[in-house]
Amino acid sequence: MTVQDEGSEDGGSSGPKVVALGGGHGLYASLSALRTVARDLTAIVTVADDGGSSGRLRRELGVIPPGDLRMALAALCGDDEWGQTWSRVVQHRFRSEGELHGHAVGNLLIVALWELLDDPVQGLDWVGRLLGAHGRVLPMASVPLDIQAEVELDGEVTTVRGQVACALTPGRVRAISLLPPDPPACPQAVQAIHDADWVVFGPGSWFTSVLPHLKVPELAQALHATTARRLVVLNLAPQPGETDGFSPEKHLEVLREHAPSLAVDAVLADNGVVGDPRELEKAVVSLGARLILADVGACDGSPRHDGPRLANVLDEIFREKR
Numbered sequence: 001m002t003v004q005d006e007g008s009e010d011g012g013s014s015g016p017k018v019v020a021l022g023g024g025h026g027l028y029a030s031l032s033a034l035r036t037v038a039r040d041l042t043a044i045v046t047v048a049d050d051g052g053s054s055g056r057l058r059r060e061l062g063v064i065p066p067g068d069l070r071m072a073l074a075a076l077c078g079d080d081e082w083g084q085t086w087s088r089v090v091q092h093r094f095r096s097e098g099e100l101h102g103h104a105v106g107n108l109l110i111v112a113l114w115e116l117l118d119d120p121v122q123g124l125d126w127v128g129r130l131l132g133a134h135g136r137v138l139p140m141a142s143v144p145l146d147i148q149a150e151v152e153l154d155g156e157v158t159t160v161r162g163q164v165a166c167a168l169t170p171g172r173v174r175a176i177s178l179l180p181p182d183p184p185a186c187p188q189a190v191q192a193i194h195d196a197d198w199v200v201f202g203p204g205s206w207f208t209s210v211l212p213h214l215k216v217p218e219l220a221q222a223l224h225a226t227t228a229r230r231l232v233v234l235n236l237a238p239q240p241g242e243t244d245g246f247s248p249e250k251h252l253e254v255l256r257e258h259a260p261s262l263a264v265d266a267v268l269a270d271n272g273v274v275g276d277p278r279e280l281e282k283a284v285v286s287l288g289a290r291l292i293l294a295d296v297g298a299c300d301g302s303p304r305h306d307g308p309r310l311a312n313v314l315d316e317i318f319r320e321k322r
Contacts, residue, residue, distance in 0.1 A: 015039040016197035016318050019228070021140075021213045022046065023068035026204025029304060030233060031075035031135065033311035034200065037318065041135030042192040043072040044219070046212050048145040048178070051164035053093070053103045063111055064120055064144050068209075069137055070106035073124070076133035086131045121188055138189045141216050146179040147208055163208045168241045173207045175258070178215045185218035193219070196228040198318060203235045203305060206243050206251055214259045229265040231317065232289070233310075236273055237303035248274055249283035256287060264289040266317060270297045270305075292322050 018038040020030050023046035034041050047064045049055060054067035074091050077083035090106025106127070113123035124137050149160045153171030160169050166176070193199060202210050214220050223230075232255065238246045246254075248269050255262070264287040271293050274280055284291040294313045298306045316322040 015315070017195060018042070018198045018200060018318075019044060019192050019196040020200045021210065022202060022204035023049075023209035024071060024204055025304075026202060026209055026235070027068065028071050028075040029203060029307070029310070030200060031072055032307045033305070033314055035076050035134040036311045037315040038135070041076070042189075042196070043076070043135060043137045044140050044186075044189045044192065044213065045069050045072050045137060046145075046209050047139045047141055047143075048147045048163045048208065048212060050146065050162045053107045055164070056103070057107060057111055058144055061111060061115075062144075063114055064139050064141075066107045066110040067104065069124060069139060070104060070110060072137045073127055073131055073133055074106065076128070076135045076137070077131050078134060082132050090127075090131065121186065136192075138192065139186050140189055140213050140219055141183040142186055143180070143183055145183055145212070147176055147212060148179055149176045149207060150174045166242065167205060167208050167239070170241065172244070173242055176207050176211055176215065178212060183216055185216050185222075190218050190222045193222040193226050193228065196226060198231055199223065199226065199228045200231045200233060200314075201255075202233045205239050206235070206246070206254060208242065211255065211258050214262070220259065223259075224262060230263065232264055232267045232287075233305075234267065234269045234273070235303075236270055236297050236305065247276075247279070249276075249280045252280075252283040252287060263287070266290050266292055268292045268294065268296070268313065268317065271295050272297055292317060294322075 015038045017040040018034055019042045021044050045068045049065035049067050054065035058065045074087045077087040092105045094100040094103050113126050114120055117123050147163050147166050149166040151158055151160045151169050151171035152174055160166055204210050234248050238244050267284045267289050281291050296305050296310045296313055298304050
């Protein structure tokens with residue numbers, strides 16, 4: 001069996017060049033849809049995870065945390081037997097009483113290639129070739145990062161450090177920053193943003209997966225300067241602990257606070273999660289964007305995007321039919 005050729009049933013030959021920003025399950029959802037409608041797809045992934053298998057590998061070996069990169073690669077696998085099999089393999093986690101417990105196979109594979117090749121991007125490209133990935137996965141920075149958040153709880157503001165701590169905080173996150181504060185961006189990621197037709201923000205954990213890209217100076221500069229159109233895909237539900245109580249428009253207000261001069265062309269929201277369309281429209285217009293409402297959530301009502309539904313709407317947006 002060979003990997004699928006570019007332009008096969010899982011990738012459009014006439015679609016746009018798309019860059020997707022984020023991490024974790026949100027990016028997985030967007031990539032699963034985008035790989036079927038984009039001619040050229042690049043995922044730029046947050047590298048601040050400090051928990052689970054990724055956190056252990058990061059602490060032991062000093063590497064960029066591989067977990068969100070692994071998930072992005074798994075999302076880009078095709079729907080044929082090759083793609084489905086390798087997607088399951090890299091996502092598989094060992095279950096044992098020993099040191100391997102909880103480690104994902106894909107994390108170990110990625111880190112092994114990094115050690116052999118001494119080049120994070122080249123290592124990810126090799127994994128992508130093995131998986132037959134319909135697109136490229138890049139880290140947003142060339143070094144592992146820590147997220148630092150200002151958190152308000154009971155009227156008192158404290159500082160919380162680490163992605164896991166930020167995601168699970170009982171307080172409300174007000175703003176984030178990165179440590180180191182001026183990390184080097186992945187050069188290929190910067191170039192991909194400049195070359196794109198569309199840049200897609202979200203869905204995903206707002207403070208720990210989506211907004212961190214705007215805190216890497218070279219990435220932020222590219223996101224402001226690119227001629228690509230910018231699309232924000234809103235979440236279907238607040239993130240427990242991180243964005244509890246956030247309305248769709250609150251997510252956009254936070255985006256504007258972190259990048260006041262970033263122009264946005266379109267905002268996609270699911271019909272079922274919009275409480276006050278007028279307030280959301282107001283927040284969208286303040287970004288210079290147009291609001292697109294559609295049914296993109298799962299049919300069972302769970303707070304996750306439906307791949308085919310999302311793909312159809314994204315395709316219509318890219319083709320200017322919405």
